[in-house]
Amino acid sequence: MQLSDFGKKLTSRSGILQLMDDIGRPLPASLKTYPLGGGNPARVKETEALYRREMERILSTDDEFENIISHYDAPQGRTKFIEAVASFFRKEYGWNITEENIAVTNGSQSAMFYLLNLFSGTAEGRKKTILFPLMPEYIGYADQGIEEDTFRSVAAKCTYYPDRTMKYSLDKEAVEKYLCEHDEVGAIALSRPTNPSGNVLTDDEINMLSSLAHMHSIPLIIDNAYGLPFPDIIFTDNAAPIWNEDIVLSMSLSKIGLPAIRTGIIIARKEIATALSNLNAIAALASCTMGQVLSERLIASGELVKAAKEYVRPFYKAKAEKAESCIRKYFEGTEYYIHKIEGSIFLWLYLPSLKIPTLEFYSLLMDKGVVTVPGEYFFFGSESKPYPHEHYDKCLRLNYSGPDDLTDEGIRLISQLYRKYS
Numbered sequence: 560m561q562l563s564d565f566g567k568k569l570t571s572r573s574g575i576l577q578l579m580d581d582i583g584r585p586l587p588a589s590l591k592t593y594p595l596g597g598g599n600p601a602r603v604k605e606t607e608a609l610y611r612r613e614m615e616r617i618l619s620t621d622d623e624f625e626n627i628i629s630h631y632d633a634p635q636g637r638t639k640f641i642e643a644v645a646s647f648f649r650k651e652y653g654w655n656i657t658e659e660n661i662a663v664t665n666g667s668q669s670a671m672f673y674l675l676n677l678f679s680g681t682a683e684g685r686k687k688t689i690l691f692p693l694m695p696e697y698i699g700y701a702d703q704g705i706e707e708d709t710f711r712s713v714a715a716k717c718t719y720y721p722d723r724t725m726k727y728s729l730d731k732e733a734v735e736k737y738l739c740e741h742d743e744v745g746a747i748a749l750s751r752p753t754n755p756s757g758n759v760l761t762d763d764e765i766n767m768l769s770s771l772a773h774m775h776s777i778p779l780i781i782d783n784a785y786g787l788p789f790p791d792i793i794f795t796d797n798a799a800p801i802w803n804e805d806i807v808l809s810m811s812l813s814k815i816g817l818p819a820i821r822t823g824i825i826i827a828r829k830e831i832a833t834a835l836s837n838l839n840a841i842a843a844l845a846s847c848t849m850g851q852v853l854s855e856r857l858i859a860s861g862e863l864v865k866a867a868k869e870y871v872r873p874f875y876k877a878k879a880e881k882a883e884s885c886i887r888k889y890f891e892g893t894e895y896y897i898h899k900i901e902g903s904i905f906l907w908l909y910l911p912s913l914k915i916p917t918l919e920f921y922s923l924l925m926d927k928g929v930v931t932v933p934g935e936y937f938f939f940g941s942e943s944k945p946y947p948h949e950h951y952d953k954c955l956r957l958n959y960s961g962p963d964d965l966t967d968e969g970i971r972l973i974s975q976l977y978r979k980y981s
C-alpha cells in the first residue's frame with residue numbers, strides 16, 4: 560500500500576499510540592498489573608450520579624432519547640448546549656462571548672489536532688509553526704502536525720527545592736526572543752495544568768503569554784483539559800479561569816467523568832470558532848451529541864462546576880497526596896525529585912541517577928506489570944536531538960488516579976528497579 564505523506568506521518572508509531580495501546584491492550588493474564596500509565600481518569604461517584612440522573616430523566620421523558628440519538632447536530636455543536644455554555648461563562652466570569660464564540664468537537668484531542676493544523680504548516684509559501692513555550696508538554700500533541708517539522712518549543716526552566724520537589728517555569732526571555740526572531744510562528748500552545756508535569760502556569764505567566772500573543776497577532780491556545788472551572792483538578796491558588804480575544808480555550812468533559820463520550824468545547828474568537836466548525840463538518844460531520852445532552856443542564860445550573868469543586872478536586876487531591884507519600888516512603892535514600900503536584904492527574908518523577916534511558920526503564924517496568932509513560936515522549940519541538948533538557952530521558956509520568964493499593968505497589972516496584980539501575 561502506498562500512503563501519502565499525510566498517511567505516513569499520521570500512521571507511524573507515535574508515543575500517543577503506544578500510550579493508548581498500553582491502556583487498551585491487556586498484559587498477560589498471569590501478570591498482575593499496576594496501571595500508572597495512560598490518561599484514564601478515575602470514577603468519581605458523585606459526578607456519575609449526576610449523569611445517571613440526567614440519563615434517567617431523558618429516558619423517562621416521552622421520546623426524548625429517540626430524538627437525541629436520531630439526529631446529527633450542526634457541525635458547531637448542539638444549539639442548546641452552546642447556549643448553555645456561552646451563558647454560563649458570560650454570567651459567571653463576565654466573558655464577552657456569544658454562541659458564535661463556541662465550537663464543540665469529538666473530544667479536545669480532536670480540537671487540538673484541528674487547531675494546531677489551522678495555525679501551522681504551509682501558508683502563502685511559508686512554513687508556519689506552533690511554539691510550545693514550556694517543554695515538557697503533552698505527548699498527545701507531539702505527532703499532531705500534518706506537515707513535518709512544524710512544532711517548536713522552549714525548554715522549561717526548573718527550580719529545585721530542599722524537600723525533593725521541583726517546579727517548571729517559563730523561560731520568559733527565551734520565549735520573547737524566539738517570537739521576535741521567528742515571525743513564522745502561527746500560534747503559541749500549552750496545556751494548563753500541564754500534562755505531564757502537573758505544573759500550573761501562574762496567572763502572571765499566562766498574562767505575559769497572552770500579551771505576547773497579542774503583540775505578535777497570533778492566538779494563545781490553552782488546553783484546559785484538567786483546568787478551571789471544570790474539572791477543576793488544580794490545587795494551587797494562583798490560577799484563575801481566563802479568556803480573551805487572543806486566547807483559544809480548549810475544554811473537555813473527559814476528566815469530569817465522560818472520557819468515553821467524546822466532548823471537547825472550544826471558546827475562541829468568532830472566526831476561529833467558525834473555522835473549527837467548518838473543519839469539523841468536513842472531518843466528522845458533527846460531534847457526539849450525548850455528552851452535550853448529559854451535561855447541558857448541569858452546566859446551566861452550575862451543578863457541574865459545583866461537583867468539580869466539591870468532589871472532583873478533593874478526590875484527586877487526596878490521590879495526589881497518597882501517591883506523593885508513597886514516593887517519599889519508597890524512594891527514601893535515593894536521588895529523586897517530584898514535580899510540585901499543582902494539578903492534572905499525573906505525578907512527574909525525575910530520577911537523576913538513572914543509568915539507562917527511561918524508554919528502557921519503562922520496558923523493564925512493563926515486564927513487572929508496572930505501566931508508566933517514559934519521559935522522552937514529552938520532549939519535542941527541537942532541532943537538536945536528543946532534546947536539550949537534562950530531564951529528557953530521566954523522567955517518568957505516573958497516573959495516580961488508579962486504585963490506591965496498586966499505585967502504592969507500583970511505586971514500590973519502580974523504586975526497587977531504580978535502586979538497581981542507579
Ligand SMILES: Cc1ncc(COP(=O)(O)O)c(C=O)c1O
Nearest residue numbers: 598666667668750754784811813
Ligand atoms: C492535556 C490533554 N489535552 C487533551 C487531552 C484529550 O482529552 P479528550 O480528547 O478526552 O478531551 C488529554 C487527555 O488525556 C490531555 O491530557
